[in-house]
Amino acid sequence: MKLLHYILFGVLYVVSAVGYAQKIPVFKVVLDAGHGGKDPGKVVNKTIYEKDVVLKIALLVGKKLEAYPDIKVIYTRKTDELIDLYERGAIANRNKADVFVSIHCNAHETQVGGAETYVLGLNANEQNFEVAKAENSVIYMEDNYEKKYAKYNINSPESLIGLSIMQEEFLEQSIQLAKIVQNQLTSVMKRSNRGVRQAGFIVLHQTYMPSILIETAFLTNNEERKFLTSAKGQDEFAENIATAILEYKKWVQGKSSYISPNESVSVQSEGDRIHPEKHTTNNHTTKNLSYKIQISSSPKRLEAKSFNFKGLSPISVEKDGSVYVYYYGNALKHREALVLLTNAKKKGYKDAYITAFYQGKRITIQKAKQLEK
Ligand SMILES: [Zn+2]
Incomplete structure (x- = not known):
């Protein structure tokens, strides 16, 4: 009897411990x-x-972050191997x-130097391209690259039109992370600042989460190469990248109202793409303005997931009387909405059209265009 008691107690203890472990985000x-x-x-x-240089830095960043119990680090590679x-x-x-x-x-x-951090985006900037x-x-x-990357033409920046929409959902967060990284590498590490930039990186296009690509420094710059290949330099880069990730985590979890730490950091995009700073620093109107593509409406409630909407993402839903209205995308500018519209039509939503919202309320396209200015 007593044994059974102990077993029961043990089981309960394990169950509650597992339950507790799951609660830590x-x-x-x-x-x-x-x-x-x-x-x-x-x-x-x-x-x-x-x-070799980037593997050393990545492993060091991981080691620093692994010291935090609420962080899990996943590496795409830990050794010298090629991962697609x-x-x-x-x-x-x-x-x-x-x-x-x-x-x-x-x-x-040339001997140009400095740090730059990228988020996915299309722009006409030759240098970033x-x-x-x-x-x-x-x-x-x-292997099989023709098949796997059929939709990309890496020689043409336009080939990423419409392909970067998935990442658009995470653009604001990606830019925030990129800014924090740039701040660490430049204000703290005192390296020269080449800014937060946008370009069409295939690796960033594959992910469904805030994603950045850091160009730490130039291997071709004599000074920077020396630093990049030194144990001290690699550790400093790792320390500052890890700190930036921790800062971002705080921000995204609402524990810090981290706003542009360094006003000189700006998204350097000369093309048609989004300039998120302008929406946050110039005025408040554009921040609350968004364009969405109305793709369908139905009395039936569908889960707002891309598999229910021919792979389109992001999907949002709104109840209007007794019908549910489904929207695709979330653009800040009318011209971006046009790209989304083309995408929706291509997927078969022939009657899709652009709608505009301001502070959560539906407004006319004409009004939205005025607010955009
Ligand atoms: Zn590289």
């Missing part, structure tokens, strides 16, 4: 060391490989990561 960070294996990344002096760009995103998605951080080194034919092209070119080393 774990913040999952995917660390992606760029390149690897037969893809060396940038190579300088035939002996210094980007893949697709697989890197898939790892993050499978793990339902909270954030995806890809770590790289930059290169240029060249950086993305260099990082994307790894796909040619992957």
Whole structure:
């Protein structure tokens, strides 16, 4: 009898311990060391490989973050191996990561230096496009790349039109993370600031969570190369990237009202894409303005998930009297809404149309366009 009592008590204890463990929210960070294996990344002096430098930094970032019990670190690679760009995103998605951080080194034919952090986005900036092209070119080393990346033409920035919409949902958070990283690398580490930028990185396009790509420094700059390849330099980069992730975690969990720590950091996009700073710093009107594509309405309540809507995402729903109205996308500008509309029509929503909201209330497109100005 007494034995049974102990067993029962033991079982209850284990059950409650498991229940308790599940209550601690774990913040999952995917660390992606760029390149690897037969893809060396940038190579300088035939002996210094980007893949080695970034792996060391990524492992150090992970080690620092693993010290926190509420953080789980997932690596896309821990050794010198080539992981497909697709697989890197898939790892993050499978793990339902909270954030995806890809770590790289930059290169240029001049002695230019500095840190820059990217979020996914399309723009006409030639310079950013060249950086993305260099990082994307790894796909040619992957098996079956023609099939896997059929929808991408890495030589054309336009090929990412409509493809970056998935990440748009996370753009604000991605930019916030990028800004915090830039602040650490520049204000704290005192490295030169090349800003938060947007470009079409395939690896960022694969993920369903806030995602950034850090170009820590230039391997081609003599000074920076020395720092990047030193144990001290790698540890400093790791320390500051880890701190930035912790700061971001605080912000996203509502524990800090972290707003642009460094006013000089801005999204450097010369194209048609979104300039989120303008919406937060210039005035309040545009912040509360959004365009959505009305795709369908039904008396039946459907889960607002992409699989119910031909793969479109994000989907939102609103009840209007006895019908549910379903919307796709969330754009800040009318011209972005046009891209979303094209996308919806392509998917078969022939009657889809653009709607506009201001402070949660439906307004006319004309009014929205005025507010945009
Ligand atoms: Zn790289």
